[in-house]
Amino acid sequence: MVFALLLAAILWNLGTWWLGLPASSSHTMIGSVIGVGIANALMHGRDGTSGVDWAQATKVGYSLLISPLVGFACAALLLLALRALVKNKALYEEPKGQTPPPWWIRGLLILTCTGVSFAHGSNDGQKGMGLIMLILVGTVPLAYALNRAMPANQTTQFVAVAKVTQQSLEQLAPGPAPEDVRAVLSDYIRTKEYRPEVLSALAAMAGTIGAEVKDSGALSKVPAAAVANVRNDMYLASEAIRNIDQSDKVTLDVDTKDNLKAFRKQIDDATKFIPVWVKIAVSIALGLGTMVGWKRIVVTVGEKIGKTHLTYAQGASAELVAMMTIGAADGFGLPVSTTHVLSSGVAGTMAANRSGLQMATIRNLVMAWVLTMPAAIMLSGGLYWSFTRLL
Numbered sequence: 001m002v003f004a005l006l007l008a009a010i011l012w013n014l015g016t017w018w019l020g021l022p023a024s025s026s027h028t029m030i031g032s033v034i035g036v037g038i039a040n041a042l043m044h045g046r047d048g049t050s051g052v053d054w055a056q057a058t059k060v061g062y063s064l065l066i067s068p069l070v071g072f073a074c075a076a077l078l079l080l081a082l083r084a085l086v087k088n089k090a091l092y093e094e095p096k097g098q099t100p101p102p103w104w105i106r107g108l109l110i111l112t113c114t115g116v117s118f119a120h121g122s123n124d125g126q127k128g129m130g131l132i133m134l135i136l137v138g139t140v141p142l143a144y145a146l147n148r149a150m151p152a153n154q155t156t157q158f159v160a161v162a163k164v165t166q167q168s169l170e171q172l173a174p175g176p177a178p179e180d181v182r183a184v185l186s187d188y189i190r191t192k193e194y195r196p197e198v199l200s201a202l203a204a205m206a207g208t209i210g211a212e213v214k215d216s217g218a219l220s221k222v223p224a225a226a227v228a229n230v231r232n233d234m235y236l237a238s239e240a241i242r243n244i245d246q247s248d249k250v251t252l253d254v255d256t257k258d259n260l261k262a263f264r265k266q267i268d269d270a271t272k273f274i275p276v277w278v279k280i281a282v283s284i285a286l287g288l289g290t291m292v293g294w295k296r297i298v299v300t301v302g303e304k305i306g307k308t309h310l311t312y313a314q315g316a317s318a319e320l321v322a323m324m325t326i327g328a329a330d331g332f333g334l335p336v337s338t339t340h341v342l343s344s345g346v347a348g349t350m351a352a353n354r355s356g357l358q359m360a361t362i363r364n365l366v367m368a369w370v371l372t373m374p375a376a377i378m379l380s381g382g383l384y385w386s387f388t389r390l391l
Helices: 002-018 025-043 054-085 103-139 152-172 181-191 197-216 224-246 254-271 276-303 312-331 338-353 359-390
Strands: none
Touching (some): 002 276, 002 359, 025 103, 103 312, 152 197, 152 254, 181 197, 181 224, 224 254, 338 359
C-alpha cells in the first residue's frame, strides 16, 4: 500500500511538472491514499467505501475545493483596495526589462514571497512528514511504532490515567466486556454505528493498554514481538474515543469525558510523533525540489495565466492572500494546495485588473485540478492490486 501510493503520487507529479502544469501535490497524495484504501477494501470482499474515512476525506475535499475560490476572490479584492488606497504608479506598472524594482517594492515582494514559502512549507511539510512516518511505522515498527523517546517517569502517569479511564467506563458500561474487544472497536471505527458494548470494549482496552505498558516498565522497553499489538491497541482506543466524542448517541458525565480526553492525549503522545531528523529531511527535500524544478511552474504562473505581465501589486496581492489562506488552513489542520491557491490568486488579480486571462492555460489548470484526484485514486489502486498479484 505504501509503495503503491508513493509511486502513484510521484508519477502524476512528475508528469504534470513535465507539462508545466501547476498540479496539486495535496490532491495527488490524498487521492493516492484513498485509492489504496478503496482497493484494499474491495480485495478483501468489503464495500469499497468502508476502506476510507469519508467524513475526514470530505472535510479535506472541501478545503481543496474552496481554497482556490478564496484565493481568486480575495486577491482580486485586495488589488482593488490597493488601487483605491495606494496611488504610487510604480506598483501598477509592468517590470521594465531587467531593471530591478524600487527598494521598497523589492522589500515588499521579498516579505510576501517569504511568507508564501513559509506557509507552503508548514502545510506541505506536514504531508511529507506524515508519509515518512507511515513508511517507518510500516517497515521499521520496532524503532518507530511507539515513541521510545518518551521519558520513563511518565509511565506511572500513563498507567494511572489508563486505570482511571477503565474504571470510569466500567461504571457506565451496560455489561461485561465482549469476548472479542478488538473486533467490536474495529467495527465501530469503520461504521461509526454505536452499540452499548462499545463502552465495555473500550474499558477493557484501556485496561489492556495500561497493563501492557506497566508490565514493560516504559514504552522504550516494550518487547519487539509486542510492539505492533500495543500500537494497534492504542490506535483502536484513540479512534474509538474520537468517535465517541463526536457522537450525539453517547451521553457521558464530565469526569468521564475528561478522563477519556486525558487518556487519548497520552496515547497520541505515544504514537503520533515526528523525530527531528524527519523534519530536517523534509525541509531539505522541499527546498531542493523547489530549487531544481521551479522554472516550468514559475513561468506558467507568472506569464501564462494572464495576457499581460504581472505587476508588482498583482504579485504582492496574490502572494499575501496565498500566505494567509494557507496559514489559516494550517490552523484548522487542513491540507490545501499552494499551487492552486497562488495560481487562482494570480488569475483573480488579472480579472480585477482587466488584463484578460489566457483561457488555454486556465483550461489546463482546471483540467489538472479536476483530474488529479480521480487519476491518483485509479493509479494507486491499480498499482496496489498489481503489486499484490506480482509480488
